[in-house]
Amino acid sequence: MGQSRRTGSAGSGDDAMNMAFKPKSVTVRILDSADANELARIEAYVAASADGTPFHRPAWMVSVSKACGHEWRYLIAEDDEGALQGILPLHLIHSGLFGRALVSSGFAVGGGILGSSDQAIQILADEAWRFAERHSFPSVELRGGPVPDRDWQHIDGVYAGFIKPLAEDDESQLLDIPRKQRAEVRKGLKNPLTVRVGTQAEDREDHYAVYAESVRNLGTPVFPKALFDEVLNGFGEDADILTVLHAGQPVASVLSLYHQQTVMPYWGGGTWDARRLRANDIMYYALMNHARERGCTSFDFGRSKVGTGAFSFKKNWGFEPRPLSYGTRTIAGEEARDVNPMSPKYRLQVALWQRLPLAVANRVGPYIAKGLG
Numbered sequence: 147m148g149q150s151r152r153t154g155s156a157g158s159g160d161d162a163m164n165m166a167f168k169p170k171s172v173t174v175r176i177l178d179s180a181d182a183n184e185l186a187r188i189e190a191y192v193a194a195s196a197d198g199t200p201f202h203r204p205a206w207m208v209s210v211s212k213a214c215g216h217e218w219r220y221l222i223a224e225d226d227e228g229a230l231q232g233i234l235p236l237h238l239i240h241s242g243l244f245g246r247a248l249v250s251s252g253f254a255v256g257g258g259i260l261g262s263s264d265q266a267i268q269i270l271a272d273e274a275w276r277f278a279e280r281h282s283f284p285s286v287e288l289r290g291g292p293v294p295d296r297d298w299q300h301i302d303g304v305y306a307g308f309i310k311p312l313a314e315d316d317e318s319q320l321l322d323i324p325r326k327q328r329a330e331v332r333k334g335l336k337n338p339l340t341v342r343v344g345t346q347a348e349d350r351e352d353h354y355a356v357y358a359e360s361v362r363n364l365g366t367p368v369f370p371k372a373l374f375d376e377v378l379n380g381f382g383e384d385a386d387i388l389t390v391l392h393a394g395q396p397v398a399s400v401l402s403l404y405h406q407q408t409v410m411p412y413w414g415g416g417t418w419d420a421r422r423l424r425a426n427d428i429m430y431y432a433l434m435n436h437a438r439e440r441g442c443t444s445f446d447f448g449r450s451k452v453g454t455g456a457f458s459f460k461k462n463w464g465f466e467p468r469p470l471s472y473g474t475r476t477i478a479g480e481e482a483r484d485v486n487p488m489s490p491k492y493r494l495q496v497a498l499w500q501r502l503p504l505a506v507a508n509r510v511g512p513y514i515a516k517g518l519g
Contacts, residue, residue: 170225170226171225171226172223172224172225172231172232172263172265172266172269173223173224173225173226174221174222174223174224174269174270174273175221175222175224176219176220176221176222176273176277177219177220177221177222178217178218178219180204180208184220184222185204187230188202188203188204188220188222188230188233189203189204191230191233191260192233192260193406195260197260197291198260198405198406199254199256199257199290199405200254200256200381200384200403200405200410201235201251201254201255201256201257201289201290202233202235202251202256202257202260203381203405205377205380205381205382205384206235206251206254206377206380206381207220207235207237207251208376208380209373209376209377209379209380209381210237210251210252210253210373210376210377211237212372212376213370213372213373213375213376213377214252214253214369214370214372214373214516214519215516216237216238216239216240216252216516216519217237217238218235218236218237218238218252219235219236219238219277220233220234220235220236221233221234221236221270221273221274221277223261223266223269223270230262231261231262231263231265231266232259232260232261232262232263232266232267232270233259233260233261233270234250234258234259234260234270234271234273234274235250235251235257236248236249236250236251236274236277236286237249237250237251237252237253237519238281238283239252239517239519240517241516241517241518241519242517243514243517244517244518244519245284245285246282246283246284246285247283247284247285247286247287247519248274248277248278248283248285248286248287249286249287249289249519250274250286250287250288250289250291251289252519253369253373253518253519254289255289255290255305255448255449256289256290257288257289257290257291258288258289258290258291258292258293258472258473259271259288259291259292260291261291261292267292267294268294268296271288271294271298272294274286275297275475278475279477284476284477285474285475285476285477286474286475286476287472287473287474288472288473288474289472290470290472293471293472293473294473297475298473298474298475299473299474299475299476300471300472300473301471301472301473301474302469302471303452303469304451304452304470304472305449305450305451305452305469305470305472306449306450306452306457306467306468306469306470307446307447307448307449307467307468307470308446308447308448308449308450308460308461308465308466308467308468309408309444309445309446309447309465309468310444310445310447310464310465310466311443311444311445312434312437312438312442312443312444312445313434313438315438316435319431319434319435319438320332320431322464323431323463323464324462324463324464326462327427327462327463327464330424330427331424331427331428331431333424333427334423334424334425334427334428334431335428337392337423337424337425337428338392338393339390339391339392339397339423339425339428340390340391340392341388341389341390341391341428341429341432342388342389342391343386343387343388343389343436344386344387345378345385345386345387349386349387349389350371350374350375350378350387352387352389352391352396352399353374353387353389353396353399353400353401353413354371354374355396356389356396356397356398356399356415356416356417357374357399357401357413357414357415358504358507358508358511359415359417359418359504360414360415360416360417361415361511362499362500362502362504362507362508362511363418363500364500365495365497365498365499365500366499366515367499367507367510367511367512367514367515368507368508368511368512368515369413369511369512369515369516370512370515370516371512374401374413377401377403378401381403381404383404384403384404384405385401385402385403385404386401386402386404387399387400387401387402388400388402388429388432388433388436390416390420390425390428390429390432392419392423392425396417397416397417397419397420397423397425398414398415398416398417398420398425398426398428398429399414399415399416399429400412400413400414400415400429400430400433401413401414402414402433402437404437404440404442407441407442407443407444408442408443408444408445408446409433409434409437409440409442409444409445409446410446410448411430411433411447411448412448414426414429416429430463433445447460447463447465449470450467452467
C-alpha cells in the first residue's frame with residue numbers, strides 16, 4: 147500500500163499572518179511494512195512517553211498480526227524536521243461474526259493515539275477516519291489515549307483501570323493488602339503450593355491449559371495459543387509466565403507484560419481447584435514480589451468493567467478504580483461493534499459455551515476469538 151500524507155499547521159488566517167515565527171507543520175503518513183529503522187523509532191518514542199503502553203509497541207502489533215492474521219498499520223505524525231510528534235497503531239480487524247473495524251490496539255486494553263501535541267492528536271484521528279473510509283471499515287475504536295471531540299463518541303463510565311505502587315519488601319506487600327483479602331492470601335500460603343516463573347515450553351503449555359479452562363468456565367472462547375507464543379517471543383525479557391502448582395499440577399497461571407517499571411498481569415486464570423487452594427491469591431501476591439525483584443515499582447491490574455466481579459476483586463486488593471475513556475467513530479447509521487462478553491446480547495451464547503466439553507471449546511474457540519480483536 148502506498149503512503150499518504152496530510153498536513154496541518156499551528157496557525158491559520160489573520161492570526162497566523164501576524165505571527166512572528168513560521169508555524170510548524172505536522173505531516174502524517176502510513177507505515178505498512180516492518181521496516182526495522184522505522185519500528186526502532188516508534189519503539190524509542192513509546193519508551194520515552196509517559197503515556198506509552200505495551201500496546202503501542204511494535205512487538206505487540208507484529209505479534210498480533212502473526213498469530214491472528216490481522217494486518218497492522220502505524221499512522222506516524224512528524225514535524226517539518228522529521229521528528230516524531232505522534233503515532234496511532236491500528237489493527238485491521240475482519241470477522242464474519244463480529245464485523246470489521248480499525249482497532250487501536252487489537253486484543254488490547256490500551257493503545258489509542260500517542261501524541262506530543264493537540265495538533266498531532268487531531269491530525270492522526272482525522273487520518274484514521276480517512277483510512278477507514280477509503281478501505282470500507284465502518285468504525286474506528288480507540289482503546290485509550292485522548293479522544294478528539296469532533297465526530298467521535300466518548301465512552302466513559304464503562305471501564306476502570308487499577309494501578310498501585312508496589313511495597314518495599316514481601317512482608318510490607320502482604321500488609322499493604324486490605325485485611326479481608328490478606329486473610330485469603332495467608333490461607334493460601336499455608337497450602338502446599340509452589341511457584342514457577344519462566345517462558346519455556348513447559349511454562350507455555352501449562353499456562354495455556356489453565357487459561358483455556360478458566361475462560362471456558364467464564365463462557366468465552368480462548369485465544370489461539372499462537373497469540374501467547376508470539377507475544378512472549380516478541381517481548382522477550384519484557385514478558386514472562388508465573389504459574390502456581392499443587393502436587394506438581396498447574397492450578398493458576400498468568401502471562402505478564404513489563405513496561406516502564408510496571409508489571410501488568412494480562413492473561414491469567416485458574417482451574418476449579420484454584421479457588422479452594424487460594425491459588426489465584428498466591429499468584430498475584432507472588433507476582434507482586436517477583437515484579438519488585440525485577441525492578442518494577444508499580445502493579446497494573448488492568449481494566450475491568452464497572453460492576454463486575456473482577457472490578458470488586460481488584461478493589462478488594464486495595465486498588466482504587468480509575469475511570470477509563472475510550473473513543474469510537476462510526477459511519478452514519480451504523481453502530482460500533484459490541485465484542486464485550488458481558489453484553490446482554492451474548493448471555494445465551496455465554497451460558498452455552500460454559501457447558502461445552504473443554505476439548506471442544508479449545509478446538510473451536512480460537513477460530514471465533516481471532517475475530518474479536
